[in-house]
Amino acid sequence: MKLLLASKSPRRRELLSRLGIxxxxxxxxxxEVIPPSTPxxxxxxxxxxxxxxxxxxxxxxxxxxxxxDTVVALxxxxxxxxxxxxxxxAMLRSLSGNVHSVYTGVCLKCNSGxxxxxxxxxxxxxxxxxKVIMDYVNEGACMDKAGAYGIQDSIGMVxxxxxxxxxxxxxxxxxxxxxxxxxxxxxxx
Amino acid sequence: MKLLLASKSPRRRELLSRLGIxxxxxxxxxxEVIPPSTPxxxxxxxxxxxxxxxxxxxxxxxxxxxxxDTVVALxxxxxxxxxxxxxxxAMLRSLSGNVHSVYTGVCLKCNSGxxxxxxxxxxxxxxxxxKVIMDYVNEGACMDKAGAYGIQDSIGMVxxxxxxxxxxxxxxxxxxxxxxxxxxxxxxx
Numbered sequence: 001m002k003l004l005l006a007s008k009s010p011r012r013r014e015l016l017s018r019l020g021i022x023x024x025x026x027x028x029x030x031x032e033v034i035p036p037s038t039p040x041x042x043x044x045x046x047x048x049x050x051x052x053x054x055x056x057x058x059x060x061x062x063x064x065x066x067x068x069d070t071v072v073a074l075x076x077x078x079x080x081x082x083x084x085x086x087x088x089x090a091m092l093r094s095l096s097g098n099v100h101s102v103y104t105g106v107c108l109k110c111n112s113g114x115x116x117x118x119x120x121x122x123x124x125x126x127x128x129x130x131k132v133i134m135d136y137v138n139e140g141a142c143m144d145k146a147g148a149y150g151i152q153d154s155i156g157m158v159x160x161x162x163x164x165x166x167x168x169x170x171x172x173x174x175x176x177x178x179x180x181x182x183x184x185x186x187x188x189x
Numbered sequence: 190m191k192l193l194l195a196s197k198s199p200r201r202r203e204l205l206s207r208l209g210i211x212x213x214x215x216x217x218x219x220x221e222v223i224p225p226s227t228p229x230x231x232x233x234x235x236x237x238x239x240x241x242x243x244x245x246x247x248x249x250x251x252x253x254x255x256x257x258d259t260v261v262a263l264x265x266x267x268x269x270x271x272x273x274x275x276x277x278x279a280m281l282r283s284l285s286g287n288v289h290s291v292y293t294g295v296c297l298k299c300n301s302g303x304x305x306x307x308x309x310x311x312x313x314x315x316x317x318x319x320k321v322i323m324d325y326v327n328e329g330a331c332m333d334k335a336g337a338y339g340i341q342d343s344i345g346m347v348x349x350x351x352x353x354x355x356x357x358x359x360x361x362x363x364x365x366x367x368x369x370x371x372x373x374x375x376x377x378x
Contacts (some may be wrong), residue, residue, distance in 0.1 A: 018343060018346060019343075019347065020343065038310065039317055063267075091231060100269075119349075126365060126369060151356070154207060154209065157207060157208075157364045157365065158206070158208065158364060158365055159365060160355070160365055161355065161365055161366075162310075162354045163352065163353075163354075163356060164353050165351050165352075166349070166350065166351055167340075167349075168346060175346045175347060175348065176347055176348065176350055177350075179346075179354075180315060
């Protein structure tokens with residue numbers, strides 16, 4: 001089996017590479033636009049499906065295309081990647097002392113079928129001090145991340161009190177669920 | 190402030206070093222023996238206290254000694270580090286498809302006081318195949334770990350369905366709680 005990962009996220013690339021299955025990285029160019037009325041929890045699987053449809057090369061019999069999208073949602077509102085350090089700090093202040101949800105939608109596609117699923121993890125942040133927030137924002141690692149934080153970064157280590165669900169889902173890929181669904185799909189190949 | 194970490198665990202050393210506070214590693218030599226009737230959830234804090242008592246050098250006013258112990262418990266029974274690959278495989282089979290608890294006890298000690306706490310995380314493993322178990326056991330990374338697994342290893346990535354609590358607590362140090370307790374202790378120094 002060979003996995004084709006259509007994602008530029010360095011975190012997703014690293015996580016998938018650790019499964020022990022050969023991975024190649026491919027490019028997909030799609031407009032990531034879905035109807036604004038789409039419920040938050042269906043957005044990431046919708047985007048994962050769009051990305052899968054955008055990959056137009058024929059798949060070899062032993063290839064599985066993997067596409068994914070991660071969304072951070074607080075009180076039913078999606079927090080995307082911040083456009084400025086000020087916006088990043090504001091996002092972190094809104095997450096501080098609250099529980100939010102991280103949804104990752106994944107599409108696995110091979111010649112004989114495809115499967116789409118969404119994994120949800122709830123994340124509870126402690127009350128974050130302005131110093132912790134601004135130190136992290138000034139590091140700059142917040143800028144390419146939905147919700148302006150990485151759970152594997154310093155702010156995740158000191159700020160996240162507890163999670164309910166899959167940790168790697170928050171990093172960007174629900175590896176355990178993906179492995180299970182891949183095993184279910186494999187006999188089809 | 191300077192942290193003195195009395196632990197040989199490379200994972201604890203790495204996690205504590207990422208807090209952004211200077212850390213030095215110190216040695217403590219104690220018999221890690223506590224009464225066998227001690228309830229499982231009190232064992233790690235009891236051992237952390239023992240280790241703290243075993244550090245007999247005087248502390249400087251800006252120094253905080255950190256000691257810790259992690260215990261993996263399934264159905265009220267402690268799973269220690271495996272003594273053989275066969276025992277490691279048997280432990281992993283017992284964790285497969287079940288929920289177990291990971292307790293880390295931490296003692297923070299400075300000249301003006303000390304604090305002891307325990308953090309618990311529940312970990313739910315999927316049903317693990319014999320191949321997944323034996324591939325991991327044959328890697329050898331299971332041998333220095335309580336419960337014969339690391340949640341940050343391949344088997345944790347593909348095998349752990351969900352957790353409830355702090356992820357880094359399962360790695361070996363509840364960083365977020367430690368940071369909070371350290372901040373509460375700091376004014377004492």
